[in-house]
Amino acid sequence: MRWPWRRQGSGDHLVVSWSAQTLAYVLARSGADGVHEVLKFGVERQGADSMDDFVRRLQGLGLKGLDASIMLRPEQYQLLQIDAPAVPAEELRSAARYQIREMLDTHVDDVTLDVMRVGDGQQKGAGHLFVVAATNSVIRGVLGLGDAMHWTVAVIDVLETAQRNLQSALAAHDGRADRANAALVLVDEHQAVLTISANEELFYTRRLELPEGFLAGSWAQGDDAAAGLADSTRSFTPVDEYVPDYSVGGVSYGNDYTDTRTVHTPSVAGGAGDDEKAQRFLVEVQRSLDVWDRSWSSMPLNGVRVYAGERSPELSKWLGTQLGQSVVPMDVKALFPGFEGGAVGDEALCLPLLGVLMRIESRKL
Template sequence: MRWPWRRIIAGDQLIVSWADGEVAFVRARPRSDGGFDVRQMGVERQGTDSREDFVRRLQALGLKGASAHIMLRPAQYQLLQIDVPAVAPEELRAAARYQIRDMVNVHIDDLTLDVMRVGDGQQKGTPHLFVVAAETAIVRDVLDLGDALHWTVSVIDIQETVQRNLQSLLARNEGRLERADAALLVADANHALLTISANEELFYARRLELPEGFMAMDWGSKDEAGMAVSETFIPVGEYVPEYNVGGVSHGSDYTGGGASASGDGNELAQRFLVEVQRSLDLWDRSWSSLPLSGLRVSAGARSTELAQWLGREMGQTVTAIDMGTHFSGLDTKDAADRAMCLPLLGALLRTEGRKL
């Protein structure tokens, strides 16, 4: 099957994600100025409906018979990083399959794989590949829904790359493509995705678990948000799994997200804050030739509040993502739906010839 590296434009474009009993979708039409008119957007939940009843509900929304572009959400695949195998380009996938066999959580024969190069190919040192590994059964389930709705599925994409497309568009409009650009998108109450790109290529991605109740906290209050990062107490003896920047593995001596057993809002919010700061600091140390221009954030109706809190606590330039100029009609949509559907907009920006 084909992974994300092609864009087809013909009339209205339908972008869809299907995960955990939820379909998020965007229907948009290209404009002559390069932007898009968002004609339809929403989130539909299957709930207790049978597959047949759910399909009928989606058909009633006018989603039948479209040429669709699918985006997998992070829970539906693993994004791994390996050294580029010393093989011919046409053999990269086969070599990557062998190399990641001990890194995946299911049998390698049950996975659908594709690869893309980390960064823009200009960095020094050993080159690296991102390897996308999705269970074939999950991919098949998405395609089965498409078959039931008579979709022609042209592309399957992943959230990291469509998020890169959105931040690259904003960086291009600001004349900052050659500087690194970080984006943090909160699509639901439990998870956020941090990506760093430069020169329109993805360099870094990290998934962050949100503390329980984080999206309901008063981030402007010291009672909720707690101390600044520099004042935060770091528990000793806890562990967070290693993660990678530019192929270099790094660890941490404390957990991020909602791993604390105390459940205290101050501590949990601070752990998330420190994990974001740690990622940005690690980038600055690892990629001094590509300084960060700032951090962009999206959290639905609370995007501006999150940007202000992170900017104040970390001393970084943090701005709320606003795609309204390029995607007209967003302001008429439900805020919760906008948060979940925002990554899908990046699939509309897919361009030809992505480098391996």
Template sequence: MKALLQKLGSPWRKALGQGGVLALRASADRFNWVELAPGKTWPREVLGLGELRRDNEDESQWLQKLVGLGLSGSQVIALLELDDYAVYKLPAPNVPSDELKAAARWQLKELVEGKLDQLTIDVLQAGDDTRSHKEMLVFAARNAAIQRVCQAGTASAGQTQVVDVWETAQRNLQSAHAAMDGLADKATAALQLLPGQCLLTISSGGELFYTRRLDADDRLFERATSTAREAVREEVPLGFEYMPGDELSFGGTESEESSLIIELQRSIDVWERSWPGLPLSRLYVLSADHAEAVARLLQKELGLRTLALLPEQLFKGEALAQGLPAACLPLLGAALRDETARP
């Protein structure tokens, strides 16, 4: 396994080279992929995407089924499943960069269950170098999960070059949209709605500063769609769009208290205290269903300018016209991993 990881390189290496990008994910019962055309112009062209479900095939039959897809790409990025790794925000020790992973592994001894030698550790600095007390995001992934997704990538596309995670994939999507909105140097948040949980990221200047996983609100879609026809409030000035007390409705007579809204509010408060020089300018909502309705509801209840991040705003191609499987949404962000291709 160690040799395989050395061959793959760090999940956060900057340069992937030139050419098209294939991003894929492989869970226990399905395989999804997205292929982007080469180029740096926006919107980016989606050449192909799809989903293959696993029926009753054994491992050998399943891998042979993946071989039959005949996928290819000059860069192949495999995205881990959210359940296959954990993220820890820890103080960054004052050690040389080449010793950071070893230091992070030592700090994780008291935090993780099981044997550390069954985990692969990687580290990402949280934010920039402007603060004296630096923090790092430590990603701890199961070796077996990395091996599984790499094996699926190699079977389907003949190679697997990079293993990535949802947090950086989501950062890529929100950073691309922020740049399109003229907010590249501002702090923006993104919330991806998933079955049972939500993924929150805050980024600025293309860098990931903050991430958190939140429990989903089972009634969010119901509440959002029931108020979808309400008028959207007037947009507040850029740079001061989070206004405490503005249209908050926690426990109000017109809406029920939502644990998701409360936790989002807490995360916003933590951000404002931690990074007072980078006020949140926007919240993007990523969802396979009702993204625009949810964005309107969150804007009303949080008092923060909120927009739906829709795939057609950043991507084009006949493949999208057939519909985007929900499982392919994070792969669009993973496929944007090439830093030189950002707008």
């Protein structure tokens, strides 16, 4: 099965995620100018409802019988990186299945997988592959809801590639589609996803665990204090002095917060607890950017877009000061009119779905 898996669809399009009894959805209409008008979006939780009652509730929202795409949430699949096998393109999936069998959380026969080359194919050498592996039960579960809602499922996608599409569209809107650009999205209060793309292709991704209470904590002391701390970004330990817990260009399987004594970060308001939480997160972001600088020195990072709900401007300003990078909020209003006015938590769950709307149909393996 090709990833994303697709059938032909037309007209207004629904994009959903369905995980942990929570449905996030965006219903949009595509214009000839590439702008997607968001007709409605939101989050519905099954709660104590039976599946039949929940389906009736969704039907009452006008979501029945639509062309739909489904985006899997990070907890629903593994995203692995491997050396590209030296086999013809048509044999990559079967070769990758054999290569990752010991890396999976379940038996290899119980997963659906597909592969995508790391980068845009312009680099020398054999290269690497991203491998998406979702259990068959997860696929059956999301398609089962689609059947109950009479959706024509056009695509099954994953969050990292949806985020790549979104940041690439924003980069193209700024006339910088060919430059390496990063997106850091706090997908909920527990996890952030970092992706680095160029030429509309994904080069690097990492999942970052958020320290408890990070999203509600304090990150900066104010404009005057932040301005006086600009030189502190030079105090980070180079990446070769770290012992990171992820492979170059790979995906994190947990963060190592045990050795931060070599990294200087300024104190933040809110006491020692907030200071420690901010430092832990900052160290992991800096590690990832250091890895990028070392691994892709010919493609310097053009900037970072950040999404943290209503606190996106605040987090962007703080990270820009600490990292010495151009960091701006991820503002999608120009490309997705109508995506506003919802609850903050709902918007955070729905934002990645917008990237599925921007999906490019033909991708290089």
